[in-house]
Amino acid sequence: MTKNTAAIIGGGVIGGGWAARFLLNGWDVRVFDPDPEAERKIGEVLDNARRSLPGLSDAPLPDEGRLSFHDDLGDAVTGAVWIQESVPEQLAMKHRVFATIQQNCDVGAVIGSSTSGFKPSELQEGASRPDQILVAHPFNPVYLLPLIELVTTDANDADLIERARALLVSLGLHPLHVKKEIDAHIADRFLEAVWREALWLIKDGIATTEEIDDAIRYGFGIRWAQMGLFETYRVAGGEAGMKHFMAQFGPALKWPWTKLMDVPDLTDELVDMISDQSDSQSGMHSIRELERIRDNNLVSMMRALKIQDWGAGALLNAHDNVLKSGTALGVSLDQIKDVSQPILTLGRAVPLDWTDYNGHMTESRYLDAFAASTDRFMALIGCDAAYIATGGSYFTAETHIRHLDEVHAGAKISVRTQMLLGEGKKLHLFHTMYEGDRALATGEHFLLHVDLETRRPSPPSADIEAAMQMIRDAQAGLGVPDGAGRSIGVPR
Amino acid sequence: MTKNTAAIIGGGVIGGGWAARFLLNGWDVRVFDPDPEAERKIGEVLDNARRSLPGLSDAPLPDEGRLSFHDDLGDAVTGAVWIQESVPEQLAMKHRVFATIQQNCDVGAVIGSSTSGFKPSELQEGASRPDQILVAHPFNPVYLLPLIELVTTDANDADLIERARALLVSLGLHPLHVKKEIDAHIADRFLEAVWREALWLIKDGIATTEEIDDAIRYGFGIRWAQMGLFETYRVAGGEAGMKHFMAQFGPALKWPWTKLMDVPDLTDELVDMISDQSDSQSGMHSIRELERIRDNNLVSMMRALKIQDWGAGALLNAHDNVLKSGTALGVSLDQIKDVSQPILTLGRAVPLDWTDYNGHMTESRYLDAFAASTDRFMALIGCDAAYIATGGSYFTAETHIRHLDEVHAGAKISVRTQMLLGEGKKLHLFHTMYEGDRALATGEHFLLHVDLETRRPSPPSADIEAAMQMIRDAQAGLGVPDGAGRSIGVPR
Numbered sequence: 001m002t003k004n005t006a007a008i009i010g011g012g013v014i015g016g017g018w019a020a021r022f023l024l025n026g027w028d029v030r031v032f033d034p035d036p037e038a039e040r041k042i043g044e045v046l047d048n049a050r051r052s053l054p055g056l057s058d059a060p061l062p063d064e065g066r067l068s069f070h071d072d073l074g075d076a077v078t079g080a081v082w083i084q085e086s087v088p089e090q091l092a093m094k095h096r097v098f099a100t101i102q103q104n105c106d107v108g109a110v111i112g113s114s115t116s117g118f119k120p121s122e123l124q125e126g127a128s129r130p131d132q133i134l135v136a137h138p139f140n141p142v143y144l145l146p147l148i149e150l151v152t153t154d155a156n157d158a159d160l161i162e163r164a165r166a167l168l169v170s171l172g173l174h175p176l177h178v179k180k181e182i183d184a185h186i187a188d189r190f191l192e193a194v195w196r197e198a199l200w201l202i203k204d205g206i207a208t209t210e211e212i213d214d215a216i217r218y219g220f221g222i223r224w225a226q227m228g229l230f231e232t233y234r235v236a237g238g239e240a241g242m243k244h245f246m247a248q249f250g251p252a253l254k255w256p257w258t259k260l261m262d263v264p265d266l267t268d269e270l271v272d273m274i275s276d277q278s279d280s281q282s283g284m285h286s287i288r289e290l291e292r293i294r295d296n297n298l299v300s301m302m303r304a305l306k307i308q309d310w311g312a313g314a315l316l317n318a319h320d321n322v323l324k325s326g327t328a329l330g331v332s333l334d335q336i337k338d339v340s341q342p343i344l345t346l347g348r349a350v351p352l353d354w355t356d357y358n359g360h361m362t363e364s365r366y367l368d369a370f371a372a373s374t375d376r377f378m379a380l381i382g383c384d385a386a387y388i389a390t391g392g393s394y395f396t397a398e399t400h401i402r403h404l405d406e407v408h409a410g411a412k413i414s415v416r417t418q419m420l421l422g423e424g425k426k427l428h429l430f431h432t433m434y435e436g437d438r439a440l441a442t443g444e445h446f447l448l449h450v451d452l453e454t455r456r457p458s459p460p461s462a463d464i465e466a467a468m469q470m471i472r473d474a475q476a477g478l479g480v481p482d483g484a485g486r487s488i489g490v491p492r
Numbered sequence: 493m494t495k496n497t498a499a500i501i502g503g504g505v506i507g508g509g510w511a512a513r514f515l516l517n518g519w520d521v522r523v524f525d526p527d528p529e530a531e532r533k534i535g536e537v538l539d540n541a542r543r544s545l546p547g548l549s550d551a552p553l554p555d556e557g558r559l560s561f562h563d564d565l566g567d568a569v570t571g572a573v574w575i576q577e578s579v580p581e582q583l584a585m586k587h588r589v590f591a592t593i594q595q596n597c598d599v600g601a602v603i604g605s606s607t608s609g610f611k612p613s614e615l616q617e618g619a620s621r622p623d624q625i626l627v628a629h630p631f632n633p634v635y636l637l638p639l640i641e642l643v644t645t646d647a648n649d650a651d652l653i654e655r656a657r658a659l660l661v662s663l664g665l666h667p668l669h670v671k672k673e674i675d676a677h678i679a680d681r682f683l684e685a686v687w688r689e690a691l692w693l694i695k696d697g698i699a700t701t702e703e704i705d706d707a708i709r710y711g712f713g714i715r716w717a718q719m720g721l722f723e724t725y726r727v728a729g730g731e732a733g734m735k736h737f738m739a740q741f742g743p744a745l746k747w748p749w750t751k752l753m754d755v756p757d758l759t760d761e762l763v764d765m766i767s768d769q770s771d772s773q774s775g776m777h778s779i780r781e782l783e784r785i786r787d788n789n790l791v792s793m794m795r796a797l798k799i800q801d802w803g804a805g806a807l808l809n810a811h812d813n814v815l816k817s818g819t820a821l822g823v824s825l826d827q828i829k830d831v832s833q834p835i836l837t838l839g840r841a842v843p844l845d846w847t848d849y850n851g852h853m854t855e856s857r858y859l860d861a862f863a864a865s866t867d868r869f870m871a872l873i874g875c876d877a878a879y880i881a882t883g884g885s886y887f888t889a890e891t892h893i894r895h896l897d898e899v900h901a902g903a904k905i906s907v908r909t910q911m912l913l914g915e916g917k918k919l920h921l922f923h924t925m926y927e928g929d930r931a932l933a934t935g936e937h938f939l940l941h942v943d944l945e946t947r948r949p950s951p952p953s954a955d956i957e958a959a960m961q962m963i964r965d966a967q968a969g970l971g972v973p974d975g976a977g978r979s980i981g982v983p984r
Binding site: 013018139140142145146147149163174176178180182186187189190191195196197198201204205206207209210211212213214215216217218219220221222223224225226227228229230231232233234235236237238239241242243246247266271274275277278279281282287290291293294296297298300301302303304305307308310312315353362363364367368370371395396397398399400401402403405420428444445446455481484485486487488489490 | 505632637638639641666668670672674677678679681682683685686687688689690693696697699701702703704705706707708709710711712713714715716717718719720721722723724726727728729730731733734735738739758760763766767769770771773779782783785786788789790792793794795796797799800802803804807845854855856857858859861862863887888889890891892893894895898910912920935937938947972976977978979980981982
């Protein structure tokens with residue numbers, strides 16, 4: 001695969017987040033930002049991204065692309081497939097930047113703007129090729145959150161929009177295509193409404209910044225992380241349905257439940273009040289600490305949603321399948337060239353939620369990894385989701401883990417699996433986990449094929465028998481690995 | 493401990509959620525609701541609560557209290573310590589209910605209202621003892637979400653408020669004390685602002701219900717589940733601080749970023765549009781399915797936050813410590829009467845996030861449970877957080893798990909631990925997991941005491957040696973348990 005190139009115009013937290021998203025997905029990234037601090041700032045965002053994004057996936061990401069910094073805007077955009085503008089929210093500046101970009105970039109490149117404040121028609125005004133410019137509005141941290149508001153106008157042609165959509169999806173993002181432009185797009189309208197309401201609550205002395213944050217994160221915030229507004233209300237409405245819910249809550253529209261007919265003045269006094277309250281709420285942590293706490297939380301919750309295959313977790317699972325397809329972790333048994341050696345059954349980065357406060361991988365997560373390897377081995381011999389749906393599967397009867405060395409969050413680990421026995425209802429696997437060539441742990445597993453109805457041992461299908469026979473023959477030359485059949489000595 | 497009694501006036505989703513929260517925390521619950529369907533409806537909420545709440549804790553909940561239904565409101569409130577009113581949002585009806593409650597209840601009882609629409613001063617109007625009435629506004633599902641808006645007036649005395657606060661905390665709730673009453677309290681003002689904005693977006697054809705939900709749950713919704721509005725913006729503002737952030741976003745207050753100067757009419761057409769869009773978004777799942785999906789997601793994310801000890805997860809951890817304190821899982825070694833038998837090191841319900849799509853406990857979670865038992869055993873012999881901070885700890889070198897039987901989500905499991913060896917740097921533990929008397933699995937663990945600086949084996953403290961000696965002497969009479977020292981046979 002030839003590497004795609006992205007140009008990042010304007011660094012900072014948002015531009016840096018885009019740079020990280022592209023780089024860690026294997027793109028080369030060319031940055032233009034006149035700020036002398038740009039390289040340092042983007043480096044800091046990249047540090048955060050490198051510790052959190054690779055492990056979010058249950059599949060290995062491509063090798064990182066090449067990052068370069070350019071003093072000349074025209075130079076930076078040369079050869080770029082995607083150009084992302086994240087300069088300050090001043091329309092005249094954006095117009096000047098687009099003019100220079102379009103003098104130098106490919107006619108077929110996508111020019112995306114991170115703007116929250118301008119509509120795409122405003123950005124396109126006076127451009128030499130307005131059809132090339134669209135809004136691709138991300139959410140911080142860009143390297144973790146999947147939402148992109150993709151806002152277009154009639155000037156954009158369908159082909160460019162489709163190409164933009166597909167490229168965003170390939171980065172693990174979810175482009176929400178907003179076909180009818182509106183100030184602040186969609187999500188920021190909600191944020192602005194809540195922000196204005198919150199300013200009133202603080203100005204009027206009803207609640208502090210901390211109390212407002214608690215009112216959000218201990219209640220509807222957790223609900224909104226997995227279902228949004230309407231699905232949550234649909235559930236609350238119960239069997240009576242959405243119409244009933246609306247009939248019940250409709251009258252509240254006439255009540256003084258929000259102050260948003262009006263906007264508070266951001267006086268120095270109000271700004272100081274908020275700033276002081278925020279210091280006493282969060283001042284015990286540096287911004288760098290808060291970023292890491294936030295990323296640990298986001299990765300942990302998004303990975304929790306992966307197991308439920310819901311919301312942002314369902315997006316991640318779909319993206320993992322794309323990442324695996326065509327690789328050694330996605331092919332079928334007959335597509336693996338050499339099964340005479342232990343078979344690759346896992347490749348991934350150690351995610352943040354698998355580690356303790358020291359950053360070392362937690363004891364029980366070794367079994368998470370080995371269980372994923374066992375699942376992959378089962379799928380290879382034909383015990384996949386479709387087979388399991390017919391009523392047969394393997395249950396683990398016994399497991400023996402030896403810890404040989406430690407490993408940290410972010411490390412790329414792999415597991416290779418030798419089949420010690422695969423005959424009739426019995427399956428005996430020996431997994432070895434590595435970081436590079438360094439062995440970290442072994443996992444020895446004895447499984448029985450079972451009838452899922454009776455939950456009792458039963459013979460597997462003929463296809464599974466044949467696949468096991470094939471591996472048995474191929475791996476016959478491998479000796480018994482070091483540590484297999486081992487027990488913990490019992491003192492007398 | 494004598495059981496506390498709660499009276500639930502008005503069932504439904506909210507009243508039922510309160511009933512579940514009290515019952516599962518060991519309170520007796522007396523329900524009054526004239527709806528002939530009340531018993532069925534509360535039963536359905538209870539079913540959901542029983543499958544999700546007990547496992548949310550890493551500690552065992554008290555035995556469930558007794559649930560009774562009463563035809564007479566006065567009868568229901570007799571002897572209740574807490575009376576929770578969740579009747580429809582009509583002020584005159586609420587006043588009539590409070591009058592009857594106060595004719596029959598204890599003078600010292602707390603009367604909480606679930607109202608979102610009325611201020612406590614409105615509820616207190618005309619009451620015989622206004623000081624007894626306050627707002628305790630919960631969030632659906634009440635059995636999982638910790639937030640309670642506790643809104644009081646000057647009529648409430650400090651002692652009653654403090655008692656109400658403490659009782660809510662004892663139920664695992666987070667009372668957010670709103671000292672200055674305001675329409676819709678705090679959280680619902682944000683919900684109402686977002687709701688009004690969302691109605692406009694649908695009416696104007698900018699986005700569908702599904703697109704709005706995606707705009708929330710793939711972006712700021714996940715952020716808000718762990719930090720709220722202000723802490724999120726503090727992080728986004730970076731080192732420059734909250735004032736810089738506000739200076740940057742202040743001008744947006746003058747821009748047309750929300751329509752909330754105005755309120756849309758809920759015409760039949762708009763109601764139909766929303767209802768139809770919601771059907772095509774979520775209609776493939778019944779409300780019962782959506783409730784379970786929601787609860788699976790909430791439990792998974794809240795437990796992910798527990799591991800990070802942040803937000804709702806930090807609240808849960810604090811509550812677990814209260815639940816354990818004084819029980820066999822919270823005392824020190826010298827407070828355990830009999831260590832001659834295997835020691836109780838875990839007691840909990842199997843949480844929803846530990847099970848597969850079939851509801852069976854997942855392979856790797858057995859090791860989660862055994863690792864928690866090992867941690868408890870380590871703490872018992874003196875290797876607790878304070879000791880670890882001095883630079884010593886135990887690392888697991890080898891683990892052997894035997895799966896003997898299956899167990900489902902919600903089952904109460906316990907682990908008992910025999911020490912096979914505890915001398916010098918060596919610690920050899922044998923855990924057996926039970927549901928009641930039924931053995932589910934064994935976990936045999938060989939650990940080495942290490943110097944956390946060098947990561948090499950080292951002798952433990954004299955106190956730990958002494959504690960191990962004491963257990964060794966006490967457990968000398970126990971034989972080698974069945975399955976200890978076992979290996980998986982390697983075929984030749």
